[in-house]
Amino acid sequence: MYRYDEFDAQFVKERVSQFRYQVERRLAGELTEDEFKPLRLMNGLYLQLHAYMLRIAVPYGTLNAKQMRMLAHIARKYDKGYGHFTTRTNMQFHWIKLVDVPDILEELASVEMHCIQTSGNCIRNVTADHFAGATDEEIEDPRPLCEIIRQWSSLHPEFVFLARKFKIAVGATPHDRAALLWHDMPVEIVKNEAGEVGYRVYAGGGMGRTPYIALLMKDFVKREDILAYLEAVLRVYNQDSRRDNIHKQRIKILVNTIGQEEMQRRIEREFEEIKASGSLQLPQEELDRIKAYFAPPKFETLDDEMPIGSYDFENWKKTNIHKHRAPGYAIATISLKAIGQTPGDISHVQMDALADLMDQFGIDEIRVSHEQNLVLPHARKRDLPAIFARLQKLDLATPNSGLITDIIACPGLDYCDLANARSIPIAKDIARRFENLDRQHDIGELKIKISGCINACGHHHAGHIGILGVDKKGVEYYQILLGGSGAEDATVGNIMGPGFSAHDIGPAVERVVDTYVKLRQNGERFLDTYRRVGMEPFKNMAYLEQMYAAH
Amino acid sequence: MPLIKDSAFVQDAFVTVADDAALPGGAAIVSLARFQKERDALLARNAPLGIQLKAPENPELLGEDVQRFSVIVLEFPAFRDGRAFSWARMLRERLNFTGEIRGAGHFLYDQIAYMKRVGFDAWNVAEGFPLEQFHRALTEITNVYQPSADGKKTIRELRATPRP
């Protein structure tokens, strides 16, 4: 994985001092809260319901064991012993004191981590496929480009005070695991007819109040021109976006107001100019230099035999083990969705133990997925039973990757200042209802995604079943959305109707799922059945109880 | 308002003129609206002319006239509004404007370094703002990743430079 050179190290160190000074000025009264807020957000610091929340960047979801240990240390020393992995593959701590943050940043810098641009109206942490470098499906590892984008976007003088946040993701496989088209600017690594590798760039995806799937901006951008093109998109956005209505300031609104063609035309004009100046041309040597950091580990020549194990191990294998590019290796998903636990939460003990496990089994890096799980990208197949046994002891071996209990949930009203309703208790309730593993396997792939408010951190628009928390006079209600997708067939989910109470939402979801089980034909997933039969049958069943109650 | 230029406080040679006020004899800064209305008369004056652009006003609106100004003031209505960062860069790189680009309105200490990078070279600061702070702002971050209007060597270029 990428390692800082002296320039990166100095940059991050100076950024820490800069933030320390901002905190000092806030405490000394030289900055008002209004002035300080955007500055602290730009460094991932929120004031939430119970304390400050610090969001630490996990660039393109990659962590090494040392970094994992540092997160455990921070959880212990500055928080209440646990952290939360988010759908942006970052880590959040919920119990942070403002006065501790500069010291935390300093500790993070010592393991090449930071909180730069994990919030605020700027270019955010770049995300990628969590199987990057390990799957045999990809054209090439997307992370070198992510790292190049990370550097280019870090304290970019022109783009740190954008109209709103700006999220970039890079994909490299036909099967999209990164919810690519839901980003402000998705970049897809592609091959043209001549066999050259280049980039396809989209713009204008996003969740929130008005969800949009990104539209194509340019079919093929040459390797050396990619930064020029990205800068062109950002420039059009910064210049032309509305600034008078916070709900209409994301790039998705600009793209959909002026239209795809006009957007393409404006970008093209900037692009030609930047290209002509040559200033952002990406030299092959730089690309090679960064690529070298992401070279795959030296795979041993191993027997490709998959070990057979206990009943539990076999169940785990069914869902949590995925095909690796090298014989004798596998990709393993570590579920952070133990039934009854908070999705994405992890304790300091678990973090430390995972770091030890990585060391013991020669796994250099671990990945965070946008589905709030962890991934061991390069595990030897023969080690899997031992790894599984260790994970089991840590309550990290739940065999539910991709199944109905693998639920995405944002922190919601238990922690978040912007929330309308709690997400976590709903996720727990639903997971318990479907706890039976045979039933989960019978239901098959079904993605439930829960957000505590319209900001959609829990990706409810992209859930096969999405759940959105709303507030009715201080009481929590939950709307159901059906038919969303965050994969290569990205679609926006449709709202079913009026919301359910916290008490009724679990049973309603169960009735929706039961309806699917009755209606499905030859191997259809939930999403396929929904697409075939539409909302009506689900809606009729979901509201059934309410109708009885009303009569 | 105090004016910082070339790393020092300087006397402002320009008078910013309200749209309905009479023009002074010497150097004056007017709004885009006034310039559009009184263009010929303003350009015929025998004194340096400046223009103040509001955040939504794209400098390209000035057309060829851009070179007739000695000063272009870019206004921050609120420090969160970052359009001026793109306007300044556009003035320097696309429109080849070599006169003074002055920042005015509500910007923060924390934005001065970014402003310098994209092409600002004059700052209207609040009364009592210490000059040391200005210098401090410019030295917080030593090296940068992006090329911009200041022509500063990027980290990528520094990496490629052989070191002793």
Added chain:
Amino acid sequence: MAATPALQVLTSNRLRDGAVVYWQAGAWVEYFKDADVFHDKPLADAALAAAMVFVKDRVVVNPYLFAVREEAGQIRAVEQREIIRCAGPSVRRDLGKQAKPSMEAFDVSI
């Protein structure tokens, strides 16, 4: 039907650590049970105005009033958000203000 008097409590978050605090007789306290309950809008507004001094002095951030009601002789927040702020996360009963043994149980279950 006569309108029940609107009861209010004044709250804020402390600047240095973000902790939830409540207004009691011109100062900030950590527990909701110690907070002043205003039965009277002018009094509540006066407290809010007085609290602004603490914003200026960088003690707290963004003070505001929220609605409470009396229920079986106990004062309770009306909105779920405030119930959770005064207790702690409903999914971690071991954390936040509710974790203190002296605190009565908060009903934040679903």
